[in-house]
């Protein structure tokens with residue numbers, strides 16, 4: 001009798017173990033199969049252009065059937081860096097405001113608004129970016145900057161553009177930054193609130209002001225958390241597709257100004273994948289493969305950071 | 315019988331509320347300069363609450379309210395005009411758990427100095443050494459000042475925190491059960507330290523340890539349910555207290 005019960009327990013335990021093991025191995029199998037198929041489809045392009053040459057080729061021509069990753073890759077990196085430069089201070093400001101300054105009733109409202117920002121589908125950011133933000137930027141920021149900084153010698157041309165419409169690297173960075181702010185802000189808020197009260201009280205007890213406590217206690221204490229939040233946001237920015245495809249302008253030409261339209265890996269994929277055949281198709285797979293690797297690396301860095309953070313605290 | 319002592323801190327009809335809850339009731343008492351004053355009493359009687367009125371630590375939290383007066387150098391620090399930041403430079407605090415900041419040993423002390431406006435590196439260095447010596451920690455850490463303070467033992471961390479408080483040269487230091495998380499050896503080091511420090515600062519210490527109060531304090535206050543029951547010379551409190559509650563508490567026949 002007793003034995004029977006135990007056996008039943010053992011069987012259900014084994015089934016449970018198997019199911020969880022199966023589910024977790026499945027994710028790994030899916031990832032590996034994705035890498036393999038991306039790589040397999042890229043082989044013709046790698047054979048034709050060579051991996052290193054491909055990365056440094058600027059050309060993107062259907063007529064000559066020559067494709068290079070340089071511009072889309074540069075566009076991806078530039079928009080992501082631009083987005084992070086804008087998003088980090090704003091997100092940290094929001095997190096500091098929520099945790100240290102704002103009254104309790106506002107805290108929930110702002111937190112919910114930020115969560116909502118993260119939940120908006122990216123195509124909606126794209127539509128809003130194209131129809132509202134891009135013209136707005138063109139009429140205000142771009143106009144103001146190009147008629148001031150834009151007149152300076154040497155660096156001036158970097159702030160002038162002959163293209164109309166407001167779609168540009170700059171606009172894309174702004175849209176992207178709005179999209180990644182919630183990630184950084186949410187993680188920063190969580191790590192800020194984990195700063196022990198007693199540590200903050202000790203600093204107040206020495207005569208620190210609120211700002212000095214934030215600057216020298218809360219921020220250093222949350223450093224690793226905030227860093228991994230930033231890296232996760234970077235991964236998100238690198239891979240963002242639909243919003244960028246709308247506001248980047250999709251132009252395979254030389255980039256002279258932050259207000260020039262340009263291209264990114266994801267926007268190339270979104271725009272050309274449907275009609276691509278032959279070398280072009282294989283090239284798109286190679287771009288996707290490169291993006292996949294880039295994302296993988298950022299995630300790995302984030303993991304190493306948070307692990308190092310843990311062992312530092314011990 | 316006893317020479318008149320200068321008063322550094324004084325409460326007059328002090329009440330303190332957490333929301334509607336009255337946690338400190340109508341306390342009037344005087345803290346003489348350069349003495350160690352112990353606050354004792356059963357858990358929840360309001361020792362910590364009273365202590366935290368003296369550097370207005372309660373200001374950090376919503377819904378707290380003071381009534382009455384706390385005079386520090388004859389000025390009411392509960393008045394709106396008092397700058398709590400400046401007050402806390404003069405009234406330091408050491409907590410139950412050691413609270414080193416997430417930075418190096420020397421930076422921990424330099425932090426307080428910078429807050430006070432002492433930013434000159436050589437002056438900081440001198441002050442760091444002086445504070446660590448005063449806190450009897452210098453010999454143990456002088457060769458690893460730039461190592462993270464979290465690497466120190468609990469007792470060393472607590473002495474670092476004391477050094478950090480001393481470095482800004484306060485006139486009063488508040489201790490809230492500073493040794494309750496420490497081993498006996500670290501505890502006796504800190505007790506020794508406190509006894510030495512009273513030549514330069516006035517000390518108010520909350521403790522659950524009767525022997526500790528008896529060993530290091532000059533005067534002892536017994537609190538019960540937020541009220542000051544008895545306040546007198548430590549010897550008197552522990553040998554011939556006036557109040558029966560006090561006697562029962564100090565002899566361990568309480569509750």
Ligand SMILES: Nc1ncnc2c1ncn2[C@@H]1O[C@H](COP(=O)(O)OP(=O)(O)OP(=O)(O)O)[C@@H](O)[C@H]1O
Pocket residue numbers: 332335337355356357358359360361362363364
């Ligand atoms: N943040 C708070 N909000 C509401 N009530 C509080 C708060 N902190 C303390 N109290 C209450 O105030 C009273 C006094 O608490 P306090 O912490 O000052 O006691 P204590 O004498 O320091 O006790 P212990 O010896 O356990 O540290 C207790 O009844 C406690 O429950």
Ligand SMILES: [Mg+2]
Pocket residue numbers: 361362363490520
């Ligand atoms: Mg207490």
